[in-house]
Amino acid sequence: MRLLTWDNNSHAMTWGSSYSGMKLISVSIVNLGRTVTFDSNGGSPVAAQTVTYGDTVSKPTDPTKSGYTFTGWFSDAALNTEYDFAAHVTANITLYAKWKTPLPKPTVTSFTPTSGIVGSTVTITGTNFTGATEVRFNDVQAIAYTVVSPTKITVTVPSEATSGPISVVTPGGTGASPDKFTVISLKFTVSPPSVSLPPGGTGSVTVKTIAEGVINAVTLSVSNLPPGVTATFTPQTIPAPGSGQSILTFTAASSVVTGYYPVTVAATSGTVSAKTQIDMIITALPDIDASAILQLLID
Numbered sequence: 001m002r003l004l005t006w007d008n009n010s011h012a013m014t015w016g017s018s019y020s021g022m023k024l025i026s027v028s029i030v031n032l033g034r035t036v037t038f039d040s041n042g043g044s045p046v047a048a049q050t051v052t053y054g055d056t057v058s059k060p061t062d063p064t065k066s067g068y069t070f071t072g073w074f075s076d077a078a079l080n081t082e083y084d085f086a087a088h089v090t091a092n093i094t095l096y097a098k099w100k101t102p103l104p105k106p107t108v109t110s111f112t113p114t115s116g117i118v119g120s121t122v123t124i125t126g127t128n129f130t131g132a133t134e135v136r137f138n139d140v141q142a143i144a145y146t147v148v149s150p151t152k153i154t155v156t157v158p159s160e161a162t163s164g165p166i167s168v169v170t171p172g173g174t175g176a177s178p179d180k181f182t183v184i185s186l187k188f189t190v191s192p193p194s195v196s197l198p199p200g201g202t203g204s205v206t207v208k209t210i211a212e213g214v215i216n217a218v219t220l221s222v223s224n225l226p227p228g229v230t231a232t233f234t235p236q237t238i239p240a241p242g243s244g245q246s247i248l249t250f251t252a253a254s255s256v257v258t259g260y261y262p263v264t265v266a267a268t269s270g271t272v273s274a275k276t277q278i279d280m281i282i283t284a285l286p287d288i289d290a291s292a293i294l295q296l297l298i299d
Contacts, residue, residue: 128150202250224261
């Protein structure tokens with residue numbers, strides 16, 4: 001008679017040595033399956049798996065939990081030891097899901113001042129500013145800012161900023177102000193961008209101002225005029241809030257020298273200003289054919 005034995009190393013049934021005087025009563029095959037249970041710790045349910053003794057368990061799809069981030073499966077309820085899915089399963093086990101508590105979302109409650117020019121400093125008040133990665137003015141990212149505390153940020157208004165809410169971005173999310181920050185700006189156009197006139201003649205262009213957040217009236221001026229040329233705005237002052245139109249007329253003396261002259265046109269309202277350049281061309285008078293004029297008079 002030989003004994004049927006189980007080898008824990010090879011995981012196989014083997015026949016042992018022969019024995020006399022023994023009678024085989026019965027043979028029992030033990031269930032070699034092992035159960036791996038997944039405790040999602042409040043997350044979405046994960047089905048248990050039955051694994052053959054000594055095999056590995058398949059890593060399931062990550063569970064989900066509203067407001068939390070799944071970080072892995074752990075072999076102990078205290079969540080100290082992360083489970084190795086390459087390990088051989090030799091007993092029934094339970095794996096526990098570990099979750100990362102989300103960082104709080106920032107909030108922007110107020111800012112001061114409520115308006116300003118590019119380059120000015122704004123103080124933002126709110127909550128959960130620690131670790132801020134971006135500060136935006138109406139989706140335009142600020143370059144220079146300082147997180148003074150979890151409730152305070154100082155920031156410089158960026159050059160391309162436009163009026164709108166101020167928002168703060170942190171690893172916890174994005175918080176935007178309920179109120180709009182007004183970027184004080186002054187822009188204008190000159191049409192056409194050049195003017196041509198002869199000595200003793202005139203020429204004009206249209207100046208249109210576009211002001212935002214400007215409280216004072218806008219005053220127009222011109223500089224770098226060539227000798228013998230004067231300029232007149234009609235009107236020279238655009239009433240508050242500063243958006244409007246003016247006609248700029250140039251008058252050239254008969255003695256002005258022909259040529260090309262870059263002329264600067266500027267608009268100013270308080271501490272805000274803007275300027276642009278237009279091209280002035282003084283053209284020579286056409287030659288006069290005296291004999292042709294005399295013939296016309298005779299005819």
